[in-house]
Amino acid sequence: MVVRRRAQRGHRFTESPVLQLALQGWRSRTVGLLLMLAFLALVGRGFYLQVINNDFLQEKGDSRYRRDIEVSASRGKITDRNGDMLAVSTPMKSVWAIPGDARTMPVEQKRQLATLLDMNPKELDSKIASDKTFVYVKRQVPPETADLIAALKLPGVHQEKEYRRYYPTGDMTAHIVGFTGVDDKGLEGVELAFQNSLLGHSGSRSVIKDRRGQIVEDVRALKPPMDGKDVRLAMDSKIQYLAYSHLKAAIETNNAKAGGAIVIDARTGEILALANWPTYNPNNRQHLSGAQLRNRAITDTFEPGSVMKPFTAALALERGKVRFDTVINCAPGRLTIGSATISDAHPHGALTVAQVIQKSSNVGTVKMALEFPPKEMWEMFDSVGFGQAPNLGFPGEVNGRLRPWKNWRPIEQATMSYGHGIAISLVQLARAYTVFARDGELVPLSLVRLDETPVRGVRIFSPQTTREVRAMLEMAVQPEGTAPKARVPGYRVGGKTGTAYKVEGGVYARKYVASFVGLAPISDPRLVVAVMIDEPTGGAHYGGDVAGPAFSQIMGGALRTMGIPPDAPIKVAEATAGKGRL
Amino acid sequence: MVRFNMILLMIVVLCALGVVTSQHRGRKLFQDLEGEQERARQLDIEFGQLQLEMSTWATHPRIEKIARERLRMVAPDALGRVLPPVAAPVKKKVVR
Numbered sequence: 001m002v003v004r005r006r007a008q009r010g011h012r013f014t015e016s017p018v019l020q021l022a023l024q025g026w027r028s029r030t031v032g033l034l035l036m037l038a039f040l041a042l043v044g045r046g047f048y049l050q051v052i053n054n055d056f057l058q059e060k061g062d063s064r065y066r067r068d069i070e071v072s073a074s075r076g077k078i079t080d081r082n083g084d085m086l087a088v089s090t091p092m093k094s095v096w097a098i099p100g101d102a103r104t105m106p107v108e109q110k111r112q113l114a115t116l117l118d119m120n121p122k123e124l125d126s127k128i129a130s131d132k133t134f135v136y137v138k139r140q141v142p143p144e145t146a147d148l149i150a151a152l153k154l155p156g157v158h159q160e161k162e163y164r165r166y167y168p169t170g171d172m173t174a175h176i177v178g179f180t181g182v183d184d185k186g187l188e189g190v191e192l193a194f195q196n197s198l199l200g201h202s203g204s205r206s207v208i209k210d211r212r213g214q215i216v217e218d219v220r221a222l223k224p225p226m227d228g229k230d231v232r233l234a235m236d237s238k239i240q241y242l243a244y245s246h247l248k249a250a251i252e253t254n255n256a257k258a259g260g261a262i263v264i265d266a267r268t269g270e271i272l273a274l275a276n277w278p279t280y281n282p283n284n285r286q287h288l289s290g291a292q293l294r295n296r297a298i299t300d301t302f303e304p305g306s307v308m309k310p311f312t313a314a315l316a317l318e319r320g321k322v323r324f325d326t327v328i329n330c331a332p333g334r335l336t337i338g339s340a341t342i343s344d345a346h347p348h349g350a351l352t353v354a355q356v357i358q359k360s361s362n363v364g365t366v367k368m369a370l371e372f373p374p375k376e377m378w379e380m381f382d383s384v385g386f387g388q389a390p391n392l393g394f395p396g397e398v399n400g401r402l403r404p405w406k407n408w409r410p411i412e413q414a415t416m417s418y419g420h421g422i423a424i425s426l427v428q429l430a431r432a433y434t435v436f437a438r439d440g441e442l443v444p445l446s447l448v449r450l451d452e453t454p455v456r457g458v459r460i461f462s463p464q465t466t467r468e469v470r471a472m473l474e475m476a477v478q479p480e481g482t483a484p485k486a487r488v489p490g491y492r493v494g495g496k497t498g499t500a501y502k503v504e505g506g507v508y509a510r511k512y513v514a515s516f517v518g519l520a521p522i523s524d525p526r527l528v529v530a531v532m533i534d535e536p537t538g539g540a541h542y543g544g545d546v547a548g549p550a551f552s553q554i555m556g557g558a559l560r561t562m563g564i565p566p567d568a569p570i571k572v573a574e575a576t577a578g579k580g581r582l
Numbered sequence: 583m584v585r586f587n588m589i590l591l592m593i594v595v596l597c598a599l600g601v602v603t604s605q606h607r608g609r610k611l612f613q614d615l616e617g618e619q620e621r622a623r624q625l626d627i628e629f630g631q632l633q634l635e636m637s638t639w640a641t642h643p644r645i646e647k648i649a650r651e652r653l654r655m656v657a658p659d660a661l662g663r664v665l666p667p668v669a670a671p672v673k674k675k676v677v678r
Contacts, residue, residue, distance in 0.1 A: 085637040090630050168637035215616050216609040241642035490663075560663075570661060 066219060067209050072161060073200030075184055076228030078177055078191070080237040081270075081449045086177050087191065089163040089184070093146035094139040101156025102128040109154055116149055117141065128156075139182055140164045165191075167282040169237060172244045175295040176235060176274050176447070178395075179282040188293065190231060190447060193393045200228035232449045234270030239263050242557040243273035247531065250550035251277050254514075254536035260297035261550065262430040263558055264528040266437035266519065268455045269445045271392075272527075272558065274298075274427070299396040301423035302513045302532065305500030306360045306482075306543070308419030310436065310469050313357055315380045316368040317465045324468045325352045330363045337411045342366055345499075357472040358481045360497060362418045369417030370410065377413060378405035383460050384432040384442055386424050392447050400424040419500060426515075430530035433517050436470055437525035439463040470494055474522050483516060483544030488556040490566035492522035495529075495551065497543030502535070511535050514546035520555050521567040529555045 049057065078087035095117065105113075105128075114121040117138045127135050139162065141149075146159055165180045167173070178189020184199070186192035203225030208217040247261040263273040280292040294300060316322045333347025344361050356364030369377065381387065387402030401423040408416075415421045424432075427445065434457075435442050441457030461469075473494030477486045482497045495518020501508040517530040531547040531554065540546050559566075649655040 084640075085633055088630055088634045088637075090634060091627055166634050168634060169641055172641075172643070210609075214613060217612060238642065241646075245643070245646075489659075565665060 065208050065210070066206060068204055068206050068222065069215075071203045071205060071225040073202045073225040073227045074163060075165070075180070075200050076198040076230045078194075078198070078231045078233065080233055080235045080240070081272075082236065083232070084237045085168055086173055086233065086235075086237070087165055087167050089165050091143060092140045092162055092164040093143055093159045094162050095137045095141055095146065095149060096158055096160060097128055097135055097137050098133060098156040098158070099128045099130045099135055100133070102154070104155050105157075109152060112152060113137075113149065113154060113157065116145055169240075170283060171279040171281045172275070173235070173237070173240055174279050174282045175276045175297075176233070176240075176271075177282065179285065188395065189295070190233065190394075192395045193447070194231050198228045198231060201226040234265070234268075234272060234446055234449045235274070236272045236561065238561045239554075239558045240273040240275065242561070243529075243554050244275040244279075246550045246553040246557075247275050248277055249553075250531070250533055250547065254533060254538040254540065254546050256533045256537065256546075257535040258291070258294075258296060259531070259533040260300075260426045261531045261554060262297055262426055262529070263554065264430050264434060264445065264530075266434050266443075266525050266528050268450050269431075269434065269443035269457075270450055271427075271445055271447055273554075295394075295396065296534075297426040297532075298390075298392070298394055299398055299425070301398055301400045301425050302534070303421070303423055303500045303503060304419040304429055304515060305498035305513065306362075306418055307429060307496045307498035307515055307517050308417070308422070309357055309360065309365045310473060310496055311380060311384065311432070312365050312369050312377075312417040313353060313472065314436075314461050314465050314469045315377065316353070316371065317468055318461050319372070319376070321371045322353045322368060324354055324471070327352055328356060328364045328367050330356070330361045330367075333363060335363045335366055335414075337366070337370075337414050338409070340411045342414060354468075354472045354475055357469075357496065358475040358478070360476070360482045365418045366414040369414060372413075374405040374408040374413050377416070378402070378408070380460075381416075381422070383458075384435055385428055386422065386432065390425075390427050390431055390445055392427070392445055394447065397427075398425050400428055419498060426530055426532045429515075429517055429532075430528055433519060433528045433530065435460050436466050436473065437519040437528050438466075440466045470519070470522055470525070473518065477518070477548075481544075482542070483548040483551075485544060486516055486518060486548035486551045486555075488520060488552050488559065490568055490570045491520050491556070491559055491564075492568045493518055493520035493552075493555060494522050495519065497548065499541060499543045512541040514541055514543040516543050516547035516551040518551055518555065520559060521564060523567040526562070526564055527555065527558055529558065 074091075075089045077085060077089075080086055110124060111121055114124045117124070119138065124137065127137055137157070149157065150159060162182075163184055165184070167177060167179065169177075174189075176189055178186060178191040178193075180186050180191050186195040186198065191198065203221070203223040205221045205223075206219040207215045208219060210216045243261040243263055247259050250256075251259045259277050261273070261275045262271065264270070265272050274297055276294070276296045278292045280288055317324070322328075327350050329350050330344065330348045331350065333344040335342045342362050344363055346359075348355075348359060348361050348364070351359065351361055351364050353364075353368070355361075356368070381402055387400055389397040389399050391397070403412075412421050431442070431445050438457060440459055440461035440463055442460050443455050443457040471494075473496055474492060475481055475494075476496055477483050477493055483495060486495055486497075487493060495516055498513070498515035498517070500513045500515075502511040502513055503509070504511070513532060513534055514536050515530070515532040517528070519525045519528045529551055531551045533546045533550075536546045
């Protein structure tokens with residue numbers, strides 16, 4: 001029986017009596033239900049993690065290996081018109097510390113750090129004695145030094161990348177280029193005027209780092225870095241150097257207080273050079289005074305004096321009140337208007353209009369000016385840009401002072417015709433002279449290089465008038481004129497001297513401003529140069545003697561630098577007189 | 583059916599390995615790229631510094647000083663300058 005059952009079991013598994021036992025149905029259903037519930041719990045948990053809590057968990061995960069890093073952008077360069085560097089940023093490091101941690105540094109290490117940073121150990125101690133949580137130990141540390149410091153692995157000492165601005169041309173271009181502060185913000189000059197385009201915007205990107213801290217994958221660029229745009233100035237650094245060095249020489253020879261010089265390309269209105277004295281070194285600004293920082297040519301006004309006379313003459317010619325050769329009686333060199341008397345420095349007899357300008361006669365000019373109602377004269381002054389800022393976008397540009405014509409008294413109109421009772425900046429003066437250089441058109445000035453030429457201007461005078469005025473200006477530099485020293489060998493030049501009394505506390509003091517504004521070559525004017533010397537005390541004070549020679553040097557050098565062909569034969573006596581600096 | 587499933591499983595495993603290797607290779611290449619970009623940045627910085635150095639050496643006051651004092655050069659006076667004859671189409675460029 002047993003044997004047979006075994007045999008049977010071997011054959012028929014399903015007939016096993018165990019399996020044939022009848023189980024209660026609820027038991028299997030309970031197990032099934034329990035398994036089902038467990039599965040549902042899993043699904044629910046999965047749903048909770050994957051769907052409901054997803055953002056939180058994703059963030060936690062990302063924070064383990066994903067990093068947002070900053071991509072730095074540099075500030076734009078400033079170059080001259082030929083691409084020579086005027087301002088460049090290079091990376092530097094700033095060394096900062098968490099004082100609490102840094103205090104644990106051994107004395108030996110502190111000494112090393114102080115030596116590397118070129119600091120007094122006491123100064124370092126006082127910095128990390130602070131109870132703040134962050135102190136700059138030193139800013140603008142050269143990268144090589146910073147690497148050495150990093151290699152010391154000092155506790156609590158960290159580094160940060162920053163930029164330092166260098167100005168290779170230094171004091172020569174200081175006023176026009178300006179400078180930035182430590183945090184790359186323009187504080188003066190073009191650096192301030194073009195801050196928005198020069199400034200770089202650092203970007204950021206999101207990356208995955210492995211456990212060694214190396215970037216292994218770019219997730220996405222959050223914000224692309226934007227390097228600042230380069231600014232190409234209209235300035236030509238050769239001409240700038242000429243203007244700067246000759247201005248400086250003129251100030252030294254005449255023992256003057258200050259001065260300014262401007263060179264303008266008459267065809268485009270570009271400012272090729274703008275120099276001031278005193279100046280400063282923008283790379284080292286530790287002991288700066290307000291006088292050094294002043295960009296006199298743009299931000300200071302002065303009573304220009306006789307350099308205004310050509311405008312009065314041009315208006316008289318334009319309105320047909322006089323002709324080039326109309327004779328005006330300037331004897332006896334005095335003219336009384338109301339209670340005031342106007343006089344000439346040297347009394348003249350009868351002069352033609354051209355000679356009035358050539359010899360700079362106040363009486364002759366006043367006689368022309370009194371032919372006009374005040375409104376007409378005001379309109380002419382206003383149209384050539386006096387009394388309104390030159391709109392260069394430069395910080396601190398001044399309007400100058402041109403009073404409304406309604407309350408001009410006759411004596412005021414008379415003095416204004418020869419440049420007193422009106423105040424302008426040197427840049428306004430130079431710009432106004434472009435009218436004579438451009439056959440009567442006034443162009444806007446530009447600090448940056450313009451590529452489209454020619455520039456259209458606003459017509460102020462007719463070409464005929466300006467040709468006549470140019471002839472008068474050329475006469476002024478002849479031996480009979482006021483400024484024979486302003487001549488340039490090989491070129492026909494023309495210009496006007498100005499010698500004005502300075503106003504101090506509302507009265508005229510015995511201090512002078514000597515100036516000279518001129519243009520060349522007369523046959524086809526390309527350049528306008530204006531030179532102003534403040535308070536010359538070296539004996540001479542007339543514009544022709546003080547500013548004239550500097551004008552001649554700057555104009556001559558600039559014409560040659562620009563490759564403008566001479567339009568006059570060279571006389572031997574002149575040629576050797578012009579020998580000297582470049 | 584069983585064999586078909588096995589083949590599919592094999593394919594899945596191979597694909598998975600492929601994904602792993604290409605990911606790895608991608609990261610390697612990316613690191614190289616990072617390295618090169620860093621080098622480019624460094625070179626760019628160096629270029630800026632060299633440009634700065636060049637313009638510092640080439641400032642006009644320094645050139646004039648050396649020309650005058652060390653090389654004893656003088657600027658020619660007006661008589662010493664010769665202009666090349668201007669050719670028919672007037673080009674206003676003369677020696678700089």
